[in-house]
Amino acid sequence: xxxxxxxxxxxxxxxxxxxxxxxxxxxxxxxxxxxxxxxxxxxxxxxxxxxxxxxxxxxxxxxxxxxxxxxxxxxxxxxxxxxxxxxxxxxxxxxxxxxxxxxxxxxxxxxxxxxxxxxxxxxxxxxxxxxxxxxxxxxxxxxxxxxxxxxxxxxxxxxxxxxxxxxxxxxxxxxxxxxxxxxxxxxxxxxxxxxxxxxxxxxxxxxxxxxxxxxxxxxxxxxxxxxxxxxxxxxxxxxxxxxxxxx
Amino acid sequence: xxxxxxxxxxxxxxxxxxxxxxxxxxxxxxxxxxxxxxxxxxxxxxxxxxxxxxxxxxxxxxxxxxxxxxxxxxxxxxxxxxxxxxxxxxxxxxxxxxxxxxxxxxxxxxxxxxxxxxxxxxxxxxxxxxxxxxxxxxxxxxxxxxxxxxxxxxxxxxxxxxxxxxxxxxxxxxxxxxxxxxxxxxxxxxxxxxxxxxxxxxxxxxxxxxxxxxxxxxxxxxxxxxxxxxxxxxxxxxxxxxxxxxx
DNA sequence: CCAAAAGTGTTATGTCTACACCCATGA
DNA sequence: TCATGGGTGTAGACATAACACTTTTGG
Numbered sequence: 001x002x003x004x005x006x007x008x009x010x011x012x013x014x015x016x017x018x019x020x021x022x023x024x025x026x027x028x029x030x031x032x033x034x035x036x037x038x039x040x041x042x043x044x045x046x047x048x049x050x051x052x053x054x055x056x057x058x059x060x061x062x063x064x065x066x067x068x069x070x071x072x073x074x075x076x077x078x079x080x081x082x083x084x085x086x087x088x089x090x091x092x093x094x095x096x097x098x099x100x101x102x103x104x105x106x107x108x109x110x111x112x113x114x115x116x117x118x119x120x121x122x123x124x125x126x127x128x129x130x131x132x133x134x135x136x137x138x139x140x141x142x143x144x145x146x147x148x149x150x151x152x153x154x155x156x157x158x159x160x161x162x163x164x165x166x167x168x169x170x171x172x173x174x175x176x177x178x179x180x181x182x183x184x185x186x187x188x189x190x191x192x193x194x195x196x197x198x199x200x201x202x203x204x205x206x207x208x209x210x211x212x213x214x215x216x217x218x219x220x221x222x223x224x225x226x227x228x229x230x231x232x233x234x235x236x237x238x239x240x241x242x243x244x245x246x247x
Numbered sequence: 248x249x250x251x252x253x254x255x256x257x258x259x260x261x262x263x264x265x266x267x268x269x270x271x272x273x274x275x276x277x278x279x280x281x282x283x284x285x286x287x288x289x290x291x292x293x294x295x296x297x298x299x300x301x302x303x304x305x306x307x308x309x310x311x312x313x314x315x316x317x318x319x320x321x322x323x324x325x326x327x328x329x330x331x332x333x334x335x336x337x338x339x340x341x342x343x344x345x346x347x348x349x350x351x352x353x354x355x356x357x358x359x360x361x362x363x364x365x366x367x368x369x370x371x372x373x374x375x376x377x378x379x380x381x382x383x384x385x386x387x388x389x390x391x392x393x394x395x396x397x398x399x400x401x402x403x404x405x406x407x408x409x410x411x412x413x414x415x416x417x418x419x420x421x422x423x424x425x426x427x428x429x430x431x432x433x434x435x436x437x438x439x440x441x442x443x444x445x446x447x448x449x450x451x452x453x454x455x456x457x458x459x460x461x462x463x464x465x466x467x468x469x470x471x472x473x474x475x476x477x478x479x480x481x482x483x484x485x486x487x488x489x490x491x492x493x494x
Numbered sequence: 495c496c497a498a499a500a501g502t503g504t505t506a507t508g509t510c511t512a513c514a515c516c517c518a519t520g521a
Numbered sequence: 522t523c524a525t526g527g528g529t530g531t532a533g534a535c536a537t538a539a540c541a542c543t544t545t546t547g548g
Binding site for chain 2: 509510511512513517518519520521
Binding site: 172173174190191194195213214216217218219220221222 | 496497498499500501502503
């Protein structure tokens, strides 16, 4: 067994890397789980679509760097939304130099407005399904990173309160249910969903108000807000034995 | 919204980092979840205990680097055992230079023999509880890394077949149950455990053989081996409402 | 009035838990 | 034979899923 950790400290002893932070920003667009892509302005992969990212500075932590990227790209400053889910450092992933990137995901709402205020050629929201199936070519190994991020979102829907980040500060249970249905590609019974979510103490809190019904009528739904128990367990379990794409 | 990713490519544009890979190696010692520590031979933190790690080479992937570290420290060459669980890059985490480390965990058995063949001053197996509680001082931010690794192991016990990596190629259900009990700090009913584990198709396979009873008698227990369904779900669920340290 | 969506009630089915009880061994 | 751990059976508590039914709206 080697007993020292072979960390030499002459700068000539270790190979230098650039360290970047990439952020996969999720939002829901027309009931589809979608990701923010930006067009690259520089080589390599200039003109291609990519997830936002940038170099980590020596004076900031990885979390800070991710937060800075998120703020620069969307104007949203919220460290609590960021989840680190992987590091990527395959040789050649950047054709010009050694780059290790640390990947984060964030879930935002109302992104459509922010993107609409930009030149459509520079930023877009794309359904994850199009990225996963390769309909949109991404720079670097970003397709793989997005795939891993989607997997992480699916799992976090089941084990944390991530779903409430997709909806507004107040929301109907139908809206919340739609998040799970889109993320997991299943259909959930509205009655059972309501019971499961409201039974979990501290998950959602009724505001006493009601939203307006949709254009086709219906009973005005109750409005809820997220409770304090934001990441302390699962509000509902992911169904198994489900055929992808609904039943 | 910023629309380019600001990845300049003049080498002067980006700050250089060293990238290392650290591996938290778990094993079970006398029913206690334990971690392999090695004594550092070099500055900084020379003489202190640390988890094994080393520099990533530009020609290898992060996974390969972790695999190499594991092999160098233990002689075990098994990529499938390695799980990447975090990246750490706080400024000043290495007092001499900018280092970002990518952390892996691995679960091994029979480590006691390997450690015993080493100078006891150079390597030891320490119960995680002693590290988490700060009874053993570790170099760098390795205490935090170990804490995160323990959390990950606890969750992976519930969602993957990680537990079988702690036991031998064949094992009794009592041995397997002890892994969960140590990892989760709970007591599990033997009868219900057997049903849950054997009911999950493909999880464990009876070999038809039996182990010898312990020194105090008892029925000779059946020997099982791990099934093919190694990471496709949970064999048993972690109990809630449990007082830490038994009931 | 009808369609649509929200929300409540009910029941069958499945899973989990606790614990009684039998089995095979060492001392 | 007794103590010890392995292994099976089983009844009640609890959770889940399916779906009938009521409520409240827009057209």
